[in-house]
Amino acid sequence: MSVNDPLGDMLTRIRNAQLRGKSTVSTPASRLRAWVLDVLQAEGYIRGYEKKETENGQGELVISLKYFEGTPVIRELKRVSKPGRRVYMATKDLPSVRNGLGVSIISTPKGVMSDASARSANVGGEVLCTVF
Structure with missing residues (x-):
């Protein structure tokens, strides 16, 4: 199946899995998805993830979700910049969630990073999503 917004698809899979109380969720692998998951892991929103090879050679990311006393750590996960409407911001305009x-x-020329890291590196870029 072709997906127009792979990152949005991954975020929706995470949201749906947490609503169902799943401990893991899988999504097709890509570098952008892995970079976003690195940021989520560094910020403490997921336990981690691992890449597994599939039979078709695509690869798959298995994400371990994180819960605190039975409730998901991620309360809100929103896609900001979409394929139909890209959202770019300078350092001084980066949103505070x-x-x-x-x-x-944020996807910056220096890589995918959190808003705090982007402010400290003094770079702006495309706001991919917000997490709370």
């Missing part, structure tokens, strides 16, 4: 309690994931 819930007064700094959440994280924006």
